[in-house]
Amino acid sequence: MEKYHGLISPEKIYFSFLENGEFKVQKCNDCTNYIFFPRLNCTHCHSDNYQWESPNRQGVIYAFTYMPVKDSLSMRNAILVNMDDGFRLLSTLITDQEIQIGDRVEAFIEKAVQGPRLVFKQVDKEQ
Amino acid sequence: MEWNSRLRGSIAITGSSTFGIGHAGGLTDIELTAQAVQLAVRDAGLHMQDIDGLMTASISSSMWVVKLAEYLGIQPDLLDSTQIGGASFVGHLLIAALAIDAGLCKNVVIAYGAAPRGGGGISATSGARKALDPYPYEDPYQLFNPPSSYAFATQRHMYEYGTTREQLAEVAVSARAWASLNPEAFNREPLSIEDVINARMISTPLTVRDCCLVTDGAAAVVVQAADRSQFGPHRPIYVLGTAMATSHRQIACMPSLTTTSAKASGAQALARAGVRVQDIDLVQLYDAFTINPILFLEDLGFCKKGEGGAFVENGRIGPQGELPVNTNGGGLSCVHPGMYSLFGMVEAVRQLRGDCGVRQVPEARLALVHGNGGVLSAQATSIFSIDRS
Numbered sequence: 001m002e003k004y005h006g007l008i009s010p011e012k013i014y015f016s017f018l019e020n021g022e023f024k025v026q027k028c029n030d031c032t033n034y035i036f037f038p039r040l041n042c043t044h045c046h047s048d049n050y051q052w053e054s055p056n057r058q059g060v061i062y063a064f065t066y067m068p069v070k071d072s073l074s075m076r077n078a079i080l081v082n083m084d085d086g087f088r089l090l091s092t093l094i095t096d097q098e099i100q101i102g103d104r105v106e107a108f109i110e111k112a113v114q115g116p117r118l119v120f121k122q123v124d125k126e127q
Numbered sequence: 128m129e130w131n132s133r134l135r136g137s138i139a140i141t142g143s144s145t146f147g148i149g150h151a152g153g154l155t156d157i158e159l160t161a162q163a164v165q166l167a168v169r170d171a172g173l174h175m176q177d178i179d180g181l182m183t184a185s186i187s188s189s190m191w192v193v194k195l196a197e198y199l200g201i202q203p204d205l206l207d208s209t210q211i212g213g214a215s216f217v218g219h220l221l222i223a224a225l226a227i228d229a230g231l232c233k234n235v236v237i238a239y240g241a242a243p244r245g246g247g248g249i250s251a252t253s254g255a256r257k258a259l260d261p262y263p264y265e266d267p268y269q270l271f272n273p274p275s276s277y278a279f280a281t282q283r284h285m286y287e288y289g290t291t292r293e294q295l296a297e298v299a300v301s302a303r304a305w306a307s308l309n310p311e312a313f314n315r316e317p318l319s320i321e322d323v324i325n326a327r328m329i330s331t332p333l334t335v336r337d338c339c340l341v342t343d344g345a346a347a348v349v350v351q352a353a354d355r356s357q358f359g360p361h362r363p364i365y366v367l368g369t370a371m372a373t374s375h376r377q378i379a380c381m382p383s384l385t386t387t388s389a390k391a392s393g394a395q396a397l398a399r400a401g402v403r404v405q406d407i408d409l410v411q412l413y414d415a416f417t418i419n420p421i422l423f424l425e426d427l428g429f430c431k432k433g434e435g436g437a438f439v440e441n442g443r444i445g446p447q448g449e450l451p452v453n454t455n456g457g458g459l460s461c462v463h464p465g466m467y468s469l470f471g472m473v474e475a476v477r478q479l480r481g482d483c484g485v486r487q488v489p490e491a492r493l494a495l496v497h498g499n500g501g502v503l504s505a506q507a508t509s510i511f512s513i514d515r516s
Contacts, residue, residue, distance in 0.1 A: 037264045066331040067271045067279040078268050090379040091267050101286050117267040
């Protein structure tokens, strides 16, 4: 990837990891927090000293919403997930079950025509 | 941060207008906005050539303030388009106060208008906006934004504080009750709590009656230095203090979905104005969704965090209630062309002037106006008063 003044676009790095089937997130080497979404600097301590790591893929549902069929879009849901490693992201839950706040979920990468995207599935509550 | 205290009450709103609320018969965004400017300037007893400051914001046009100056045929010394979403116009009061205090200009117009119903305005451009302003970590999930982001916040409030569907619906019912008293309001039909809850679902738990209208409409105000404001035909409405704040742009980055940065902008505006929340006679809150007034009543200090749902029960913010909120009918029932806060500002001016007829709040002296932008992303609060001191 192209480098400019020593920088490679964190956005492009994130999506190229996804293309390769990897979910990687920046972790700040100075304050040890994860940073999401990917940026040039840590949002906690503003350091630019970070590395790309594979975070714990699990988290819990913080909020969700169902959106009914509209125009070309089918019924779908969107979720906010509080990841176990302390960052939050927006995604969708692939499920035919009801969603509840607090549900334990796990990220996986879905390949689609428009490109890969991070989606979630429920973690079996029996486990 | 401590502001220069001479800014307190340093500006006043001397002219105001609305135009084309509802369906504006095919007039375009800029035509509507320009007409609102003409009406506000006339209302202030000024002439267009007196206007040496112009402030406006647009969702779709990148040089909107220049386009508006061109349309009006004026060449102002101050041009500003601070764009913090629907909160922009409340925020503009802060920039106007600074510019007038610095001697950059004397007579500032703040204006906005759009015609999503009649004129092929913002709705037609929403697809283009998506392409021009990408959100790569949100776009793949096809949110129905903004409603879906507010739906998240609504659900969290219900989950954390037990806020009910009925309490949310009360916000829409109170707005409609005010709208029924306002001849200008777009939607004045009776509305019940059941109507709100049983309406078409937009993004759970929000139905279409939890969401603001999509109407045409324009508004404008004229802002002048307080010591020049006595010479117009109307009682000047002093702007005692204004503040703005932000916490995020995308909903996933909002630190807590149940506390907004209205907490910061509200506390700062009240401190700058030197007034207490108990002194406020009427409130104009940006009610893009029914959760908004609940969140803002809490965050601005009218009730404790988590008690907003109970606060709005039994018509407390409606026409017979103890705290008049959104006396024009708000974005839920009066007008919402895409960004709203300027309409709340005009309604506060009209109330403080005593011009509101059957919906007039008796002895209204002090108003709080609150604007919201994006998905609870940016907030701006201002305190309006009939007294300068």
